[in-house]
Amino acid sequence: xxxxxxxxxDVARALKLIGAPSIDALFEDIPAELRDPDMQVAxxxxxxxxxxxxxxxxxxxxxxxxxxxxxxxxxxxxxxxxSHLAMQSExxxxxxxxxxxxxxxxxxxxxxxxxxxxxxxxxxxxxASMYDGASAVAEAALLAVRQTGREQVVVSRxxxxxxxxxxxxxxxxxxxxxxTIDLDRLTxxxxxxxxxxxxxxxxxxxxxxxxxxxxxxxxxxxxxxxxALFVAAVDPLSLAVLAAPGDYGADVAVGDGxxxxxxxxxxxxxxxxxxxxxxxxxxxxxxxxGQTTDVDxxxxxxxxxxxxxxxxxxxxAKSNICSNHxxxxxxxxxxxxxxxxxxxxxxxxxxxxxxxxxxxxxxxAGFEPLTSARFFNEFVLPVAVEPATLRxxxxxxxxxxxxxxxxxxxxxxxxxxAATESTTDADIQQLVSGLRxxxxxxxxxxxx
Amino acid sequence: xxDHTSNQxxxxxxxxxxxxxxxxxxxxxxxxxxxxxxxxxxxxxxxRAEAPRLPEVSELDLVRHxxxxxxxxxxxxxxxxxxxxxxxxxxxxxxxxxxxxxxDLHPYQAPESAQGALELLYNLQSDLAGITxxxxxxxxxxxxxxxxxxxxxxxxxxxxxxxxxxxRRLVLVPDAxxxxxPATAAMAGYDVKEVPTxxxxxxxxxxxxxxxxxxxxxxxxxxxxxLGLFERNITEIAKAAHAVGAQLYYDGAxxxxxxxxARPGDMGFDVVHLNLHKTFTTPHGGGGPGTGPVGVKAHLxxxxxxxxxxxxxxxxxxxxxxxxxxxLSIGRMxxxxxxxxxxxxxxxxxxxxxxxxxxxxxxHAVMAANYMRVRFKELGFNVPFDRVNMHEFVAQPPEGLKTxxxxxAQLDYGMHPATVYFPLVVKEAMMVEPTETESxxxxxxxxxxxxxxxxxxxxxxxxxxxxxxxxxxxxxxEVKAARQPVLRFxxxxxx
Numbered sequence: 001x002x003x004x005x006x007x008x009x010d011v012a013r014a015l016k017l018i019g020a021p022s023i024d025a026l027f028e029d030i031p032a033e034l035r036d037p038d039m040q041v042a043x044x045x046x047x048x049x050x051x052x053x054x055x056x057x058x059x060x061x062x063x064x065x066x067x068x069x070x071x072x073x074x075x076x077x078x079x080x081x082x083s084h085l086a087m088q089s090e091x092x093x094x095x096x097x098x099x100x101x102x103x104x105x106x107x108x109x110x111x112x113x114x115x116x117x118x119x120x121x122x123x124x125x126x127x128a129s130m131y132d133g134a135s136a137v138a139e140a141a142l143l144a145v146r147q148t149g150r151e152q153v154v155v156s157r158x159x160x161x162x163x164x165x166x167x168x169x170x171x172x173x174x175x176x177x178x179x180t181i182d183l184d185r186l187t188x189x190x191x192x193x194x195x196x197x198x199x200x201x202x203x204x205x206x207x208x209x210x211x212x213x214x215x216x217x218x219x220x221x222x223x224x225x226x227x228a229l230f231v232a233a234v235d236p237l238s239l240a241v242l243a244a245p246g247d248y249g250a251d252v253a254v255g256d257g258x259x260x261x262x263x264x265x266x267x268x269x270x271x272x273x274x275x276x277x278x279x280x281x282x283x284x285x286x287x288x289x290g291q292t293t294d295v296d297x298x299x300x301x302x303x304x305x306x307x308x309x310x311x312x313x314x315x316x317a318k319s320n321i322c323s324n325h326x327x328x329x330x331x332x333x334x335x336x337x338x339x340x341x342x343x344x345x346x347x348x349x350x351x352x353x354x355x356x357x358x359x360x361x362x363x364x365a366g367f368e369p370l371t372s373a374r375f376f377n378e379f380v381l382p383v384a385v386e387p388a389t390l391r392x393x394x395x396x397x398x399x400x401x402x403x404x405x406x407x408x409x410x411x412x413x414x415x416x417x418a419a420t421e422s423t424t425d426a427d428i429q430q431l432v433s434g435l436r437x438x439x440x441x442x443x444x445x446x447x448x
Numbered sequence: 449x450x451d452h453t454s455n456q457x458x459x460x461x462x463x464x465x466x467x468x469x470x471x472x473x474x475x476x477x478x479x480x481x482x483x484x485x486x487x488x489x490x491x492x493x494x495x496r497a498e499a500p501r502l503p504e505v506s507e508l509d510l511v512r513h514x515x516x517x518x519x520x521x522x523x524x525x526x527x528x529x530x531x532x533x534x535x536x537x538x539x540x541x542x543x544x545x546x547x548x549x550x551x552d553l554h555p556y557q558a559p560e561s562a563q564g565a566l567e568l569l570y571n572l573q574s575d576l577a578g579i580t581x582x583x584x585x586x587x588x589x590x591x592x593x594x595x596x597x598x599x600x601x602x603x604x605x606x607x608x609x610x611x612x613x614x615x616r617r618l619v620l621v622p623d624a625x626x627x628x629x630p631a632t633a634a635m636a637g638y639d640v641k642e643v644p645t646x647x648x649x650x651x652x653x654x655x656x657x658x659x660x661x662x663x664x665x666x667x668x669x670x671x672x673x674x675l676g677l678f679e680r681n682i683t684e685i686a687k688a689a690h691a692v693g694a695q696l697y698y699d700g701a702x703x704x705x706x707x708x709x710a711r712p713g714d715m716g717f718d719v720v721h722l723n724l725h726k727t728f729t730t731p732h733g734g735g736g737p738g739t740g741p742v743g744v745k746a747h748l749x750x751x752x753x754x755x756x757x758x759x760x761x762x763x764x765x766x767x768x769x770x771x772x773x774x775x776l777s778i779g780r781m782x783x784x785x786x787x788x789x790x791x792x793x794x795x796x797x798x799x800x801x802x803x804x805x806x807x808x809x810x811x812h813a814v815m816a817a818n819y820m821r822v823r824f825k826e827l828g829f830n831v832p833f834d835r836v837n838m839h840e841f842v843a844q845p846p847e848g849l850k851t852x853x854x855x856x857a858q859l860d861y862g863m864h865p866a867t868v869y870f871p872l873v874v875k876e877a878m879m880v881e882p883t884e885t886e887s888x889x890x891x892x893x894x895x896x897x898x899x900x901x902x903x904x905x906x907x908x909x910x911x912x913x914x915x916x917x918x919x920x921x922x923x924x925x926e927v928k929a930a931r932q933p934v935l936r937f938x939x940x941x942x943x
Contacts, residue, residue: 001800001801001805002800002801002805002808002809003537003538003540003884003885004808004809004812004884004885005885005886005887006812006815006816006887006888010887010888011815013888014815014816014818014819014888015815017819017822017823018815018818018819018822018836019822020818020836023811023812023814023815024811026811026814026815026818026836027706027709027710027811027814028836029677029678029680029836029838030678030706030709030710031680031682031683034682034683034710034711034714034715035709035710036709036710037581037710037711037714039578039579039708039711039803039806040574040578041575041578041579041798041802041803041806042799042802042803043802043803043804044799044800044801044802044803044804044805045799045800045802047542047800050542050546050796050799050800051542051545051546053799054546054549054792054796055549056564057549057564057565057567057568058549058550058564059564060563060564060567061550061553061561061562061563061564061565062557062561062562063552063553063554063557064552067554069554069556069557070556071555071556072555072783073554073555073556073784075552075554077476077478077479079475079476079477079507081475081476081507081510081511082476084511085510085511085514085515086514087544088514088515088518089518089523089525089526090518090519090521090522090523090525090526091518091521091523091733091734092523092525092539092544092731092733093523093524093525093539093731093732094521094522094523094524094732094733094734095529095531095534095536095732095734095735096732096734096735097734097735098531098867098868099522099855099856099859099864099865100921100924101856101859101916101919101920101921101922101923101924102521102522102527102859102864102919102920103521103522103734104462104517104520104521104920104921105517105518105519105520105521105734106521106734106735108462108464108517108520109514109517111464111935111936111937112464112465112466112937114935114936115464115466115936115937116500116502118936119500119501119502120500122496124935124936125935125936126935126936128735129736131590131591131594131736131737131782132590132782132783132784133783134780134782134783135590135594135781135782142635160783162780162783162784163783165779165780166779166780166781166782166783168779169601169753169778169779169780169781170635173601173604173635173636173637174635174637175637213490213491213494217493239496239500240499240500241486241490241495241496242490242494242495242496243493243494243495243496244496244500247496247497256783263551263552263789264551264552264553264554264555265550265551265553265787265788265789266550266553266554266555266562266565266784266785266788266789267554267555267783267784267785267786267788268555268590268737268782268783268784268785268786268787268788268789269590269736269737269739269787269788269789269790271737281933281935287735288933288935289935290929290930290933290934290935291929291934291935292924292925292926292928292929292934293924293925293928294921294922294923294924294925295914295922295923295925296921296922298461298921298922299461299462300921300924302924302926302929304926304929304930304933304935305930305933306930307930309627310593310627310628310630310631311626311627311628311870312627313627313631314627314630314631314640315630315631315633315634315639315640316634317627317631317634319631319635320593320596320597320628320631320632320634320635321591321593321594322591322592322593322627322628323591323592323593323725323735323736323737323738324591324735324736325590325733325736325737326733326734326735326736326737327731327733327734327735327736327737328733328736328737330733330734334510334514335476336502336503337465337475337502337503337505337510337513338474338475338476338505338507338510339474339475339476339478339502340473340474340475340476340502340503340504340505341499341500341501341502341504342474342504343474343475343476343477343478344500344502345499346477346478346479346480346481347478349481349483349484349486350478350479350481352484352486352489352490353481353482353484354481356484356489374489374490374491374494376490391556391557391558392558392560394558395557395558395560395561400554400557400558400561403556421478421479421481422479
């Protein structure tokens with residue numbers, strides 16, 4: 001297959017105008033010894049062969065059945081209209097709105113997105129999006145370092161382990177120290193002021209990686225008392241009911257937007273978001289859309305405050321970020337507009353309700369989920385086997401469940417279970433049966 | 449023909465979604481749930497007092513709003529879009545069908561239940577390694593700039609592993625480089641030194657060699673460069689860089705020019721990033737999500753971001769898994785495994801075209817760009833480095849005309865202008881990249897429109913400075929946008 005429009009006559013006409021004997025002759029600037037390598041790529045396929053190959057690959061994946069997977073990505077209900085509208089040609093095949101007169105579609109939709117993120121987080125200024133939640137947290141830490149002039153970042157162990165790994169990747173080349181606060185059982189203890197004397201920021205996640213609710217107000221107050229910024233990594237879906245970062249005084253709200261309107265996509269692309277207080281705008285990374293007027297006085301939207309960015313400032317830029325995740329952020333904005341405040345609340349309340357039903361059912365069935373701290377829609381279940389084994393064995397029984405809680409939490413073998421509004425009674429029963437049959441199999445092995 | 453005396457409309461502004469909102473309307477209805485006592489379950493101190501003011505619209509309101517917004521937007525599917533350095537080629541529809549087959553997979557599901565997805569990723573790693581001539585590839589970075597950071601961090605880790613971390617403080621970039629290159633080097637903790645462009649539009653080799661020293665950690669180059677010219681001295685540049693122990697970084701923004709015809713790995717590059725949204729037809733999406741795989745030579749394999757996709761066994765027995773046991777890895781660049789949805793699209797494109805098809809891409813892209821170069825010259829534009837170019841070229845408008853004005857006038861013809869005012873080394877630069885998927889008729893129409901713009905400008909001094917005339921909005925007050933930033937809707941303004 002190919003997508004070339006040029007007939008042999010076209011090629012002849014073009015080459016005649018150029019004054020070249022052949023297409024290959026246009027490549028003579030490439031030293032001869034470098035030309036025409038063996039790429040070791042297979043020959044092309046017809047569309048029918050191509051789709052057969054892809055369907056064959058897709059058939060070796062399981063994407064249905066009872067699902068209790070969380071850990072930053074969840075399969076919430078999305079109305080059909082969302083992807084229809086987001087995947088319109090004009091949005092999908094446009095690029096960065098460099099010419100605002102012919103890019104009002106993307107620009108206005110982004111301005112609306114910024115407004116929605118601002119409403120959800122209770123902070124005034126959102127950028128146009130980041131790559132993902134983890135890199136957004138890292139960029140927030142760098143922002144805090146620039147703003148405070150301090151060179152230590154303090155992060156709660158309740159922040160997603162992969163996010164903390166990304167944080168380490170971004171901070172270590174700059175010589176910025178990363179300090180981790182251990183959880184006190186399931187939530188973050190409030191640090192003493194002295195322990196934060198050198199901190200540029202404190203980062204905590206709500207709900208935390210294990211699913212439990214952190215004392216965000218106290219963490220925010222302690223950060224500010226020590227002259228540090230407070231960075232709240234939040235699940236935007238939870239903000240339908242949970243206190244907004246702006247409510248507890250967070251300086252920066254960041255997170256991953258997948259839960260409010262992107263498919264799971266095996267982890268990407270979704271989008272990261274960053275929303276800040278007014279005072280941090282000049283330190284802000286990434287594109288921002290602002291409102292203005294055109295020469296006729298009409299309202300119009302344009303990329304603004306670009307003096308922070310790489311194409312103007314080069315090595316003095318606030319970040320190297322250039323492309324963000326515009327289309328997936330747009331998809332989430334459409335989804336949020338489709339849901340409205342009541343629909344988003346339905347998803348959040350439904351998730352809380354199903355997760356608590358799941359925990360109660362497990363308890364009644366003789367399992368011992370950790371419920372000593374308040375949780376949103378995820379919680380920890382200690383298990384008898386290695387989490388990877390549990391996940392594999394449950395998958396064989398048609399249940400996808402069991403994100404590993406990780407040895408670093410000192411909970412032994414433990415997994416995080418998630419529920420959503422779409423979790424059914426039958427799903428819950430299937431998980432309980434799966435866990436029971438695993439337990440029985442383990443006892444048989446032990447007896448043998 | 450546009451008429452600059454008309455003032456298109458005095459109708460009301462195009463509404464924001466918030467202005468269409470009416471309390472009680474809604475488009476989406478999630479599964480029903482019973483009410484619960486949230487305060488009891490979550491603690492009243494953890495609850496928010498007021499609901500976020502999201503829009504309340506019916507499904508048809510929603511459809512009208514976003515469909516009308518789409519109509520206020522230029523795109524490849526509707527318009528010729530020859531933005532230089534952006535490779536705005538056609539994005540095949542079959543890619544979208546392919547991506548939908550995989551969109552419901554969860555990143556934490558058992559790998560045994562995602563073997564098809566992992567095999568696809570593994571195959572793509574191999575294909576991209578073959579296309580670039582590298583030993584291994586990470587698919588993790590989310591965009592070109594993100595991949596640059598991963599690449600420079602690997603170079604940094606490599607030097608540190610050899611005890612040369614302290615000594616190497618500098619990254620060299622050409623003055624014509626993309627802005628992301630110096631910004632990336634700074635994010636990786638390096639100082640940046642610019643290398644001048646010579647009179648032939650290529651890196652000034654003498655100045656480059658003079659800038660080399662044992663303090664140099666890396667040299668970041670684009671080849672062909674941002675002027676659309678192949679760096680003919682690339683082998684000499686690579687040898688000189690390696691002689692002082694520096695690593696050579698390939699910015700893959702312009703790979704479309706040479707794909708299938710030359711490989712960065714064979715030129716001596718140690719690290720390569722690709723922009724799948726440029727060369728490999730994943731959608732630009734109005735500014736992302738991009739995807740930036742990064743490939744390395746064998747000596748840098750241990751430093752790749754973890755995890756990488758690996759395989760045990762052969763044929764029917766093959767099992768694909770995530771390899772995280774990489775003690776020298778620079779660590780993660782982001783969560784999960786990369787922009788998987790786009791990796792599926794790029795894989796679909798590579799499989800569709802195959803090795804011959806990929807080679808034809810660069811041939812026809814370069815042919816189209818040279819055709820445009822000659823036509824620009826015929827029209828009176830100056831081409832400062834006038835020789836056979838690669839996938840793009842840089843032109844300057846005829847004396848006395850401003851690039852910005854010409855670009856704005858082109859909008860009235862339903863055509864997107866070139867990249868303007870880049871690279872910085874050429875005054876009034878217009879950087880034109882037609883791509884291989886545009887027909888000669890489309891290129892000719894573009895030139896006809898441009899000729900008409902020049903013609904009108906010659907007869908009417910008011911025409912260009914006031915263009916465009918027929919676009920959804922006209923020239924914007926960008927100074928006001930920056931001086932008095934309005935970055936969100938103000939609900940208080942609603943009457």
